[in-house]
């Protein structure tokens with residue numbers, strides 16, 4: 001090694017520590033000094049790319065890495081770094097290719113194998129991801145992030161038992177790791193094994209884990225078991241630890257501890273539905289979910305010409321995994337657009353190849369940002385995450401063609417007080433009264449074609465009642 005390299009390495013190491021510690025301004029000043037003294041090197045490019053990524057300048061990091069790899073194409077560390085940057089830039093295929101090259105060059109590196117595994121999860125190659133991540137875990141059994149990634153690959157590949165076992169083993173190796181604890185509880189919540197989820201949450205508490213998300217999830221599990229008083233206690237603990245966490249806040253609000261919010265926060269919904277996407281349809285079938293069929297029947301009742309002539313376009317708000325597209329697949333639809341804020345739910349919908357366009361967006365933001373007009377808009381089982389509906393209905397009205405029709409479902413609020421319009425339930429869903437639905441429709445400039453009561457699904461043996469609402473934008477207004 002040259003004298004220069006000897007001098008540079010400790011400096012670069014120091015620089016790396018500053019980047020990891022978030023001291024970005026200091027790191028940038030030191031980087032300028034190192035570069036002016038010693039010129040470019042693969043190590044310097046690597047640390048500069050890390051700095052750029054931490055500064056949120058991913059595109060600049062990628063350009064820098066492309067240039068550095070042109071001069072050092074066999075650098076495993078640069079390839080691995082570009083894989084990471086490509087992952088951040090939503091290019092999982094590019095990331096997988098770079099990570100695979102890096103593993104070939106440096107097969108002993110567990111971090112690179114784990115990176116390859118994570119990028120393979122993103123491109124849906126779960127069995128390959130399991131193989132890579134299992135090796136990484138074998139090499140570093142106490143690395144919690146490797147375990148979490150392995151459990152994700154196993155669960156997405158359909159083996160939630162193995163995912164749960166991987167996390168349980170990880171907790172034995174690293175009992176203080178809160179991310180492993182929450183991941184383990186989430187696996188059980190997603191497979192609706194609430195007693196197991198609650199037991200994991202209790203075990204975490206008993207082992208001294210103090211974490212807002214763990215307590216929030218424990219509260220959610222207890223609430224799902226009907227233990228509302230205990231759940232409320234947990235929510236309060238969670239709120240003290242993470243007063244700004246949107247997931248915790250929504251559940252705490254639902255428990256009645258905080259004043260009601262008029263809709264569920266997007267971050268909460270993304271957490272819930274991204275985690276739920278792979279099991280969503282199996283779960284809905286087990287609940288006897290009837291909404292898509294009821295919406296189809298209502299549509300055909302009010303627009304019978306759909307059956308023969310189809311429609312130019314249809315907008316499916318909160319399309320999820322695309323069940324509305326499936327039940328309408330025999331109707332000719334010029335352009336079927338789905339909008340959802342969960343990327344994972346949209347991935348599932350994309351797999352069905354029914355939608356012409358799938359948009360990753362929040363419903364109100366999407367409606368406010370488009371000038372397209374639709375003859376038909378659907379919102380199936382999504383307004384149960386909205387309390388007040390006025391803003392969404394006004395935005396939809398403006399995006400309906402004159403005479404265009406909106407069909408949506410909501411749960412009905414049982415035992416409503418005379419002044420009540422909607423209420424947030426303990427499991428984080430809102431229910432509405434028929435009077436409110438009629439009032440808000442009219443106030444939003446829509447004509448009421450139907451507010452029909454029906455059973456939407458079952459919880460245990462109990463039917464969950466709701467409304468299928470059909471509204472029309474007046475022809476002349």
Ligand SMILES: C[S@@+](CC[C@H](N)C(=O)[O-])C[C@H]1O[C@@H](n2cnc3c(N)ncnc32)[C@H](O)[C@@H]1O
Nearest residue numbers: 273318319320323340341342345362363380382
């Ligand atoms: C219960 S699922 C229903 C999915 C589908 N409509 C169906 O009936 O099968 C609710 C979906 O709405 C999405 N969602 C909820 N609130 C949303 C919002 N404000 N903006 C966009 N999507 C939303 C969720 O991500 C989820 O995919």
